[in-house]
Amino acid sequence: YTTHYIEVYQVINNPVPEGPWRKIPDVSIQTLRTDLEKYCPVEGLEDQFVNILLIGQVGAGKSSFFNSVNSVFRDRVTSKARSGGAEHSLTTTFRMYKIKSKETGYPLKFRLCDTRGLEEGQGLDIVDLVSVLDGHITDGYE
Structure with a gap:
């Protein structure tokens, strides 16, 4: 039995x-970087990452x-993910990006999962979204 927690913001x-x-706060x-590097998921979860x-x-x-987040942890501007302005989504695959600690070189305990932009007629559909939330989509899925 797996429990999923979802927070939705609009x-x-x-x-x-x-x-x-x-x-x-000042x-x-x-x-802030140190606090994120020390973050660990709740004990007892089978996953090592959030x-x-x-x-x-x-x-x-x-x-x-x-x-932007990756740049903060690298101490330089990075552009690992394709970004910019376009009529349609520049992101064409589901990506699970790991952020590495500059201090240790190891990935932090969270991953940022990037998706296609939501747009009518193309992009992420409801079936894929449910699969993403259930954790059944792998990195690089088109």
Whole structure:
């Protein structure tokens, strides 16, 4: 028996409020990076990694988000995932990207899973989405 946890967020175009919407603690990038490098999934899970699914419409910035996170851990700008502006999704395969620690060289305990952009008539369909959520899609699936 496998239990899946799903968190869904939706961005709604509301007017931009005056001032910051929350107080951000004064934390350095190094502190945040160290916290992510020390992260481990809950004990007792059979998986060693937590998969974070990046999903959204074409041009939402899913691949760019991965490139940004990867760049932080590499201390240089990287572009491992194809990204940019286009009419249709530049991502054509399901990718499970590992982020490696600069300190140890080992992958961190989470993977960013990049998908095709959601668009009518092509892209990710509901059957593939369910398979992704169940963990039945392998890296490189078209």
